[in-house]
Amino acid sequence: MDLTADTAALADATAEATRLLAPRYTEPVLAGLLLHATADGLTLAGNDRERAVSLSCAAIAHTEGTVLVPAKPLAETLRALEDPAVRLVVEGSQLAVRVPGARFALPLLDRDLHPGAGAPATDPVAEVDAIALATALRTVAGTAAKDDSLPMFTGVRMHGDGTLLRLVGSDRYRMATASLPMRGTAPFDVLVPAGLLGELAKLAGGTVRLHTAPNRFGASWGSVHVSTAVLDGGFLSPDAIQTSTVDTTLRIDAGALAAAVRRIGLYTDAGGVLELAVADGEIRLSGANQRSGEATEHVKADVSGGRTSPSFQVRYLLDALRPFTGQEVSLGIQPGMRATIVSAVDPGDVNITYYVMPMRAPGR
Amino acid sequence: MDLTADTAALADATAEATRLLAPRYTEPVLAGLLLHATADGLTLAGNDRERAVSLSCAAIAHTEGTVLVPAKPLAETLRALEDPAVRLVVEGSQLAVRVPGARFALPLLDRDLHPGAGAPATDPVAEVDAIALATALRTVAGTAAKDDSLPMFTGVRMHGDGTLLRLVGSDRYRMATASLPMRGTAPFDVLVPAGLLGELAKLAGGTVRLHTAPNRFGASWGSVHVSTAVLDGGFLSPDAIQTSTVDTTLRIDAGALAAAVRRIGLYTDAGGVLELAVADGEIRLSGANQRSGEATEHVKADVSGGRTSPSFQVRYLLDALRPFTGQEVSLGIQPGMRATIVSAVDPGDVNITYYVMPMRAPGR
Structure with missing residues (x-):
């Protein structure tokens, strides 16, 4: 095999193939990347028996051929190069990566121990x-x-x-x-x-x-x-999640609520649980711990239904609000230890719903 | 104590005081920040018996006074606020941090257990x-x-x-x-x-x-x-470092050398040692390990004196070149296990010299 390719394009293709393969390998040879050079260009393929990946990259093949080389060193070497063009050429039992003034030589791995590129793609469903x-x-x-x-x-x-x-x-x-x-x-x-x-x-x-x-x-x-x-x-x-007993619904700006949750989160105990109290036209968030002290913040909300007031783990509530940053969200609250249902008031094409479990309030 | 301050300015001052204090405290009270409000504004001071820090921040004191509060929760709270102005007011045994709609209350710490703000600054030398x-x-x-x-x-x-x-x-x-x-x-x-x-x-x-x-x-x-x-x-x-036996001097672009060292570093063994060979008008860097293979790169250099060719730990050589990024450096090489002396060929006002020890070449 002997080919010349655009360094940045080949570095990107190699990096993408390496990232899409699973990060752990049970057999060293599964950490290899199959390079297959033909007159049409270069194909890169990997297969760790669970995942299989293949992609192509433009290249000028001076000599066609197929080699198996360690994926990560190849990706790291290509990423570190500054020359616009790179040559990959088999030299003895090595694949040489050549640019003017430098030669990096990767060992060829045994293709007989590798499962191959995997089955070709079926028609898309x-x-x-x-x-x-x-x-x-x-x-x-x-x-x-x-x-x-x-x-x-x-x-x-x-x-x-x-x-x-x-x-x-x-x-x-x-x-x-x-x-x-x-x-x-x-x-x-x-x-x-x-x-x-x-x-x-x-x-x-x-x-x-x-x-x-x-x-x-x-x-x-x-x-x-x-x-x-x-x-x-x-x-x-x-x-599997019960959603029929929603008795309290909030409409609230997701970003404003998340910012308040982060501030009150500075005042929660190790478990990170804050209390949410539903009132007329607003909710009150509160937290307390021995080190920082205590904190309370009011956030405007459109409240309908009852006044069910759950407590939440700060981290989980922030995760539930993150998909809706910049949007108004609806929080459907159920009594007892049942999930609160978070969704966008005005969802776009991608309609996300998040179910977050309440926690017992600290000290209860 | 009761004062109003610009939130961003007070957050910056509190963060700066907190960063300048040592990160570990043997006594909890040393994690406190002394806030001293007068008609002239607010002074923030900390003292962990090893370090002492003080700085001032503009503030309008409605009631003068001094309190000791936990530094980190105060800094984190102020940083998370979005309102342009903040009020700090003693309420019972707490310092309340107030903005519209929210109240954060930090416990007051015992000033009698704190070493105080430290001695005032002496005249500068x-x-x-x-x-x-x-x-x-x-x-x-x-x-x-x-x-x-x-x-x-x-x-x-x-x-x-x-x-x-x-x-x-x-x-x-x-x-x-x-x-x-x-x-x-x-x-x-x-x-x-x-x-x-x-x-x-x-x-x-x-x-x-x-x-x-x-x-x-x-x-x-x-x-x-x-x-x-x-x-x-x-x-x-x-x-204490012998520098009299320099027999080989290189002049080389620090950035080009560092980039080559990083590339060859991908091909060094666990200890990360690369070999440098001095030749006419260039140096050759090389490394090898079992996993990646082997690599060689030539870098143009102005070589004078002998041809003494040391090996270096990749990480240490990169540290030695980093201060000179964008500049031409001189490497003064000594035979044996004596330091190589790295300095700028054309130093500015700040004249840095780096002494880096060579390593034994791998396998010798």
Whole structure:
């Protein structure tokens, strides 16, 4: 293999492939990137047996060929280069990365031990706007659990039917759902690892095509195609959360409420629980701890229904308000230890609902 | 005490006082800030028995008085406020921080347990430009040791005599010196904790006045005055480093060399040691490790004298080049395990010299 490529384009492609592969590898060879140079350009592919990724990059192949090299050192080297063009050429048992005055030589890894680039992409089952998908995933994938103790909570349920894509994520203590428009050709209902979807939200652009295959889910945009094994173990469903006993509804500016919650949060105890008291035309937030003292703040709100007044963990309430920054939100409050339902009063194309559990007030 | 102040100005003053106090307190009351309101405005003071800080802030005192309150909660509360004006008023055993719609109440601490604001500033022994001082301190204070095992290496020697301020810092493995112009009235030679000088470099502006008192060192600018106990245990001196056997001198662009060192650093082993080979009109940097492979880069240099070719720890060599970014540097290389001397070919008012120890080349 011997090729010349634009340094920045190749650095971007390599970085994107490296980020989309899972960060931990059980076998060293799975940390490799397959480079396949043809007259059409360069294809980069990785496969760690759970995730598979492939993308292409323009390149002039002087000699065609395929090599497997360590992904991270290649990505770091390309990112650090300043010359506009770079040459990748096999020299003995090494892939040399050459620019004028410098030579970086990566060891070739054994392709026989690598699972290969993975199956080619199936026809897409749906298309969705990347910006809308990223907006939904930032909240829903961010609400999934980070630890692996209960695998189903590390996934996002992606449910497509006709023209609506619905997402659900939960870590058991709170749940986020989102619905957004899509153009679908076949229904699907899969539980996809949230970690990959979080990366996808940062990297995807334009139109994202969704692909399904037995026990696998894929997404593609531009020349990038990434797929992953899906999770099983039951489906997350917002139907599991009781929402029928809402007796108090607030309409309030999400940013103003979040700013007040942050201030009162400076005066909560280690658990970070603040009390919310619903009054006429306003709510009162309060907190107290031994070190800082005590604090109370009033925030204007449109109050209807009863005066049910829950307490919340500061961090969870801020997470629930974050998707709605700059918007007016509705808080549907239920009595007892039932979830408060946060949604935009005037949602756009991406309709997010956040369910946050109240806490027992400090000292009760 | 009862006063009204501009929120942003009071938040800045409180944050500055809190940052200049040491981050660890042996007694809870030392985490307090003394607020002293008079017809002239507000004075803020802290004293943790090692450091003392005081500064003033414009305020309208409705009732004069002095209180001691926890510094960090006060600083965090003021920083989080959005209203342009804030009222601080004693209410019972609390200091209430009031803005329309909100009240934050900090506990009053026992002033009898606090050492007080500290002695007033003595007459300055020197004046120095804050920007020049900060430039010198960023390198010299940054080179001092972070751990307390040998206290003298956690200090910066500040030596003033006539019109020149000389600074020396070392962690035993490398040493940085700087000299810069000052206007002095009395000679001084003190070892000042580097941690405080690092904060001073970030906060001071305009002209910095230096103050000495028995076993203490102080600095003041604007209304801010900070002082600290000095360290003892001997003086750091560049005279301890042998520099007479320089046989190879390089002149090279500091930024180009640092960029190449960073690239080759991707190919060094865990210890991060790269080899530098001096040739005609250029140097060659090389590194190798099992994971990434091997790398070589040539950088143009003006070489004079011999061809002595040391190896360096990547991190230390980058630290030695950082003060000279954008400038041409001279590297004075000595044979054997003797320091390489890095300095600007054309230094400005602030003249920095960095002494970096070579390492044994990998596998030798």
